[in-house]
Amino acid sequence: MSQTARESMEFDVVIVGAGPAGLSAACKLMQQAEAAGQELSVCVVEKGSEVGAHILSGAILETRALDELFPDWAERGAPLNTPVTQDQILLLHNQQRALKLPNWMVPKTLHNEGNYIISLGNLCRWLAEQAEALGVEIFPGFAASEVLYREDGSVKGIATGDMGVGRNGEANDSYMPGMELHTKYTLFAEGCRGHLGKELYQRFALDRDADCQHYGLGIKELWDIEPSKHSPGLVLHGTGWPLSDGTSGGFFLYHGDNNQVVAGLIVDLNYSNPHLSPFDEFQRLKHHPALAQYLEGGKRVAYGARAIAKGGFNALPKMTFPGGLLIGCNAGTLNFAKIKGTHTAMKSGLLAAEAVFEALRQGDSGGNELLAYSERFKASWLYEELHSSRNFGPALHKFGQVLGGAFNFIDQNLFGGKLPIRLRDNVPDHAQMKQAALCPRIVYPKPDGVLSFDKLSSVFLSNTNHVEDQPCHLQLLDPDVPMQHNLPRFHEPAQRYCPAGVYEVIQEEAGKRLQINAQNCLHCKTCDIKDPAQNIRWIAPEGGGGPSYPNM
């Protein structure tokens, strides 16, 4: 399996990841080429078995970027079926009581008039159809596993992973070596905590001048509910119970179409109690009357989880480097004040496409640092939007939900996000974990199998599959850390923060060991983010592996 055996292909632009950012960039590139009458070859590689298979989001869509890309999206049949009709914000005091926030107290950014409740997976499936019609080559089932560099250190493209490699690293009968994709410019749109993006951050010191990134873990379920309880367009957001002890986060429940609702919980990954299990917090949350009133009598049909990058403006890295750009959540363009990242990710893709196409049209042969992208970014509404929300997350982290919420109300509603202060929050999430012995244990109620469930039956609904005979894609940099460091200090928190039950501590005669059930992995990246020793490295498994989310 020497790397010299790999074949290569040439494209003008290679995009890593068929999410909203990558597909928007692909469409925009082709639209410009078509308008200019220029030949352009654009290729998108996607690790999921199909476009949309690994996409998971709330999701409420603000159409601003989509309007720019396809003003006629409605005629083109974009899956935006449910306009938001009503916003409710709830503060849960305890497992029974909730306070509904009056409308005037809600930060402006959390108003959703004019937005749509969508499945981001389905939007991406639709975007992929538009892209293919424009001539983009989309390759689902091919994971970008490696960044390729030119001799001058600029990014030359990517290599897809080898297929048909056994657990022991040896090629098996169906072995197919990866392919090198050489290109003038590579757009990295892997989503939050992309593994190639992580390498680029380090290699080009992209986050040198940024605050450290902060993350949340979003867990989401899709439910069929009784038609009498369904009110399409109703949007519920809330916070409070069951999160406590300084753990912040928020839940959502959206009434979509087809008598379905999506319910989810985002737990900020800066939590400090290692006994916390985001999965179990979400399961017990569903028993609160505020949610249960809709879910009771219904049936859960899908489950999934994904980390989100919520550091916002202050954590934005440099997004340019020789030969490539970071876009979307790979850079961290999500607007946490709106809890929305789709329109911002799409816009970053559009800006990248403009910068790249302009360079290519002027005869750029590739490999340069496209500073024009940074300029376009700074001149865009995206910059303006992220800048005005820059204090939202840090305020919650610093002052807690109540005072932070009050600050956000004043900042967003009275000053439009223009208060001349910059709150900063520079402790990385993984460094926040306190010793297990110093933290209260959390006893979670047993799932009842009606509203709440265990991890395995949940993972079952994510249609997750990885070819069994392949090397483990969750690598421990030091295999001794879990048992010698994480277990005594933090009671190995991976057992609890992983929403898919990948990590298990097994008692054997020879002692305890960490078992990694990599085939369950939902590709949420939480372990890569939250491991207190930063000892877990998520790399791409064989292409096509992972969840197969429908309608998520």
Next chain:
Amino acid sequence: MKILVGVKRVVDHNVKVRVKADGSAVDLDNLKMAINPFDEIAVEAAVRLKEAGIASEVVVVSIGPEKAQDTLRQALAMGADRAILVPYAGLSEPLAVAKTLKALVAKEAAQLVMLGKQAIDDDCNQTGQMLAALLDWPQGTFASELKVADGQVEVVREIDGGLETIALALPAVVSVDLRLNEPRFASLPSIMKAKKKPLEQVTAEELGVDLSPRLELLSAVEPPVRQAGGVLVATAAELVAKLKTEAAVL
């Protein structure tokens, strides 16, 4: 020798399907669809025969929706030469598929038809047998080994309790089982090339076949939920009590 391979677009084997709320059918909205795994094995076997110089051309056929073009492109990326889609939006039934394939065999003058032993959505396992009967050709079903030489096909069949080896005179119909081969991954260049290979649409009317269903789907229900395996008791006395009262076996 020209080989005709039937491929069906089915819901991906990793996806857990569920029944629509009204019980009318299985809900396939936005689910990942894929080439029927047994058909993929048939494509692989046919392509290997072509690579070995035994077959002259491999033609893949699907009867299904427009989206079945993706399924055919996948077969083309594996090495089939060209594809034919017979558009049909409804649920295709084995007899209708067999009649369509029969018409295509005549049109293409194929000497060997290869199919998966069954589709993983309806699990019918009928099309190959029906087609052989309609054509009055010999059939080798459940093939786990295959040799073609001197106008003969030698098929090792997986049967209850063992293996059976039969020889068929060409032309013939072969349906394949899981162990015949492990299909290849399609490479990026072959996927790109496949987009340029010919994909022809032929309507059922042109073939003189009626695809309208002869079966009516009355209802779809999910399998009953399995009850938990057992109850954990604290003491032997409790066990005896439960055996007496609840299980009523003592």
